[in-house]
Amino acid sequence: MIEIRVHGRGGQGAVVASKALAIAVANEGRYVQSFPEFGVERRGAPVYAFTRIDDKEIYVRTKIYNPDHIVVLDPTLIDAIDVTDGLKKGGWILINTTKKSSDFPDLVKDYRIATVDAYSIANKYGLGSKASPIVNTAILGGFVKISGVVSLDTLVGAIKEVVPIKPEDNAKAAREAYDSVKFEEE
Amino acid sequence: MKQVIMGNHALSYGAMISRVQVIAAYPITPQTKVVELLSEICADGRLDAEFIKVESEHSALAACCGASAVGARTFTATSAQGLALMHEMIHWAVGARLPIVLGNINRAMGPPWTIWTDQNDSLSERDTGCLQFYAQSNQEVLDTVVQAYKVSEQVLLPSMVVLDAFTLSHTSEVVDFPDQKLVDEYLPPFNPKYKLDPKEPHTFGGLTGPDGYFELRYKIEEAIQDAKGLIKETGKEFGEVFGREYGMVEKYRMDDADLVLVASSTIASTAHVAIDELREEGKKVGLLRVRVFRPFPSEEIRELLLGRKKIAIIDRNISFGHGGIFAQEVKSALFNCKDSPLLWGYVTGIGGRDVTVEDIKEIINDTMQSDKPEKDILWKGVRV
Amino acid sequence: MSKKKIIYKSARDIPLNAMSVDTMLFNKTGAWRNVRPVIDYEKCIKCMICWKFCPDISIYIEDDKPVIDYDYCKGCGICVEECPKKCISLVEEGK
Numbered sequence: 001m002i003e004i005r006v007h008g009r010g011g012q013g014a015v016v017a018s019k020a021l022a023i024a025v026a027n028e029g030r031y032v033q034s035f036p037e038f039g040v041e042r043r044g045a046p047v048y049a050f051t052r053i054d055d056k057e058i059y060v061r062t063k064i065y066n067p068d069h070i071v072v073l074d075p076t077l078i079d080a081i082d083v084t085d086g087l088k089k090g091g092w093i094l095i096n097t098t099k100k101s102s103d104f105p106d107l108v109k110d111y112r113i114a115t116v117d118a119y120s121i122a123n124k125y126g127l128g129s130k131a132s133p134i135v136n137t138a139i140l141g142g143f144v145k146i147s148g149v150v151s152l153d154t155l156v157g158a159i160k161e162v163v164p165i166k167p168e169d170n171a172k173a174a175r176e177a178y179d180s181v182k183f184e185e186e
Numbered sequence: 187m188k189q190v191i192m193g194n195h196a197l198s199y200g201a202m203i204s205r206v207q208v209i210a211a212y213p214i215t216p217q218t219k220v221v222e223l224l225s226e227i228c229a230d231g232r233l234d235a236e237f238i239k240v241e242s243e244h245s246a247l248a249a250c251c252g253a254s255a256v257g258a259r260t261f262t263a264t265s266a267q268g269l270a271l272m273h274e275m276i277h278w279a280v281g282a283r284l285p286i287v288l289g290n291i292n293r294a295m296g297p298p299w300t301i302w303t304d305q306n307d308s309l310s311e312r313d314t315g316c317l318q319f320y321a322q323s324n325q326e327v328l329d330t331v332v333q334a335y336k337v338s339e340q341v342l343l344p345s346m347v348v349l350d351a352f353t354l355s356h357t358s359e360v361v362d363f364p365d366q367k368l369v370d371e372y373l374p375p376f377n378p379k380y381k382l383d384p385k386e387p388h389t390f391g392g393l394t395g396p397d398g399y400f401e402l403r404y405k406i407e408e409a410i411q412d413a414k415g416l417i418k419e420t421g422k423e424f425g426e427v428f429g430r431e432y433g434m435v436e437k438y439r440m441d442d443a444d445l446v447l448v449a450s451s452t453i454a455s456t457a458h459v460a461i462d463e464l465r466e467e468g469k470k471v472g473l474l475r476v477r478v479f480r481p482f483p484s485e486e487i488r489e490l491l492l493g494r495k496k497i498a499i500i501d502r503n504i505s506f507g508h509g510g511i512f513a514q515e516v517k518s519a520l521f522n523c524k525d526s527p528l529l530w531g532y533v534t535g536i537g538g539r540d541v542t543v544e545d546i547k548e549i550i551n552d553t554m555q556s557d558k559p560e561k562d563i564l565w566k567g568v569r570v
Numbered sequence: 571m572s573k574k575k576i577i578y579k580s581a582r583d584i585p586l587n588a589m590s591v592d593t594m595l596f597n598k599t600g601a602w603r604n605v606r607p608v609i610d611y612e613k614c615i616k617c618m619i620c621w622k623f624c625p626d627i628s629i630y631i632e633d634d635k636p637v638i639d640y641d642y643c644k645g646c647g648i649c650v651e652e653c654p655k656k657c658i659s660l661v662e663e664g665k
Contacts, residue, residue, distance in 0.1 A: 019358055022190045026360045032190065033359050038302065038352035038538070059458040061322075061353045062542045298588030570581045 001054040002149060003064045007083050008073035010045050013136030016162060018049035020140060024150040024158035025053050033058050046081055053149055071143055072096060073135055087111060094143050096135050101184055114183035116142035121176050125169040137163060141174030142181035152178050187363045193354035196324040196361055197263055197289040198223040200331025202233045203369045207258040210238040210249035214268040215301050216351045217291045221263060243268035247275035254284035257381040263289035266307045280315035280406065282391055285338035287331060293351045294537045302538020303351035305503035309511045315406050317345040317413060318480040322455040324354060325361050329430060336373050336420045341409040353452040364428045372427050410481045417478055434483035436475040439465060443472030444495040447550055448516055450476045453500055453541050460546035471550055476512060484519040493525045498553040502535040509563040530559040534566035603645035605660040607638055613657035620649035620658060
């Protein structure tokens with residue numbers, strides 16, 4: 001079973017991202033659970049979304065304490081909160097940023113870092129506004145490249161199902177992020 | 187057809203495929219999405235139902251009672267404070283013999299204000315005569331709404347389909363939608379013998395003195411006892427038509443178990459994993475999930491628990507002044523019986539505190555290591 | 571303003587009901603806003619209906635005029651809806 005935590009701020013689409021990933025997993029015939037941090041939500045406040053993926057029915061129904069991988073939609077969260085809380089050693093941290101993995105020396109020690117400039121990709125395809133681009137679909141493309149949990153085509157299909165507007169642009173954003181995500185090969 | 191949906195929407199879709207005709211509900215966290223989706227489905231024509239906007243939960247169930255009395259299949263949903271506000275009308279629906287299905291999201295009662303899960307809200311309604319089904323997955327929520335209508339409309343008593351706040355209500359998972367044509371065959375239209383009809387006018391529920399009321403209440407108890415057989419029958423038929431069978435309880439790895447854990451809702455779901463891990467250590471443990479709480483499955487409890495060495499019960503609720511409610515009910519079912527094992531009653535997870543695989547394993551291990559329960563209430567996880 | 575954080579270790583130490591440590595003086599809910607109401611005083615007839623309807627007591631009266639308290643106003647827009655002269659408009663924050 002794989003457990004994933006997505007970090008974002010309210011309004012950035014972390015929960016929709018988690019849902020799109022869940023639909024993609026389901027469309028490939030596997031089992032999935034997807035849920036937000038349980039509580040009241042507010043625009044701008046840090047939010048967490050969680051996904052469990054498995055080949056058999058998932059009976060565990062608790063919070064996720066030790067994710068295998070994390071995704072960070074908003075780079076300002078890295079300094080604001082401890083995004084690595086509970087993350088398993090060697091897990092992937094995918095960050096939306098223009099920086100490189102070597103720019104995160106503290107994180108590189110225990111985890112594998114991948115980066116993708118999701119803000120630029122979102123702006124290129126007109127997702128969200130210039131001031132607040134919606135990066136959730138783009139970053140999913142990067143995530144499936146590094147983790148391989150589903151195929152890109154399945155993910156794109158799921159994204160088109162779940163996004164409220166601009167399905168084609170969101171799909172292109174995911175594909176571009178898949179191609180442009182950067183990480184150090186082992 | 188499989189879709190990824192949250193528990194709240196499983197309730198909405200359950201009502202949709204059951205072809206409900208009247209919905210009256212008032213929003214409350216964490217139920218609001220049930221009603222939002224239902225109003226969308228009614229507006230776009232996927233469901234041909236009358237959606238009545240009301241100003242409170244009491245009015246919601248009152249409106250359902252009115253609609254049900256005319257012979258309409260009705261649905262409502264609520265949680266915690268809302269369910270408490272409906273309390274008078276739950277008694278009404280039972281006394282008036284109205285087969286309304288009510289979805290309740292288990293949310294802890296305030297104050298202090300809370301939106302997280304425990305079972306005190308629904309269990310506070312246990313004495314009303316309303317049937318109660320506790321689901322452990324979104325699939326079960328959807329399937330149970332359909333079965334609840336089938337049972338309720340035969341015994342003419344309302345049913346409550348209960349799911350945990352957040353762990354089911356706001357958690358999305360894969361749910362298989364039963365084929366509408368098959369649902370229509372399985373669940374025929376609601377056609378009560380007695381209803382409010384100007385063409386054949388009667389009054390219902392008028393003043394009844396001590397020389398008649400007792401018999402009417404006896405009939406309610408008869409009906410809810412009949413529900414036991416009907417729940418099993420409809421659950422079995424559901425399995426034959428849709429591939430998923432349901433009963434009053436669920437047995438997991440119980441055959442040779444010396445210690446049985448009794449639990450419900452999502453704690454029971456997580457317990458499957460705990461049982462598997464303990465079995466790998468060679469411990470002979472099993473899980474009995476109580477799915478139907480009213481009518482209480484006394485026969486199954488006796489059949490499956492007498493003769494075991496130890497029973498551990500997890501209650502995500504407490505009846506102040508006595509203890510966990512499932513524990514009380516199991517104990518009473520086993521009283522006066524030969525070979526009744528000792529029972530450890532644990533109270534945990536109150537107000538939504540997470541109950542993990544480790545917590546459940548600890549509960550079982552603590553039970554294995556003690557000779558008898560030290561107290562009526564064994565608190566687990568509370569910081570004292 | 572105090573911003574104390576008290577950690578209770580046990581059920582024995584906590585008060586009988588959830589209790590705020592301090593008052594709303596330090597919890598400026600205006601920070602939650604996405605849109606802010608702005609009153610056009612040229613058109614305002616000082617009927618005070620907005621003051622009456624504000625669910626958060628975030629409009630006060632000063633010099634006979636209604637004034638919005640942006641420290642606490644959450645931007646719900648009820649004043650905009652209720653103003654009989656439609657002289658309150660909603661403006662996006664950060665613009």
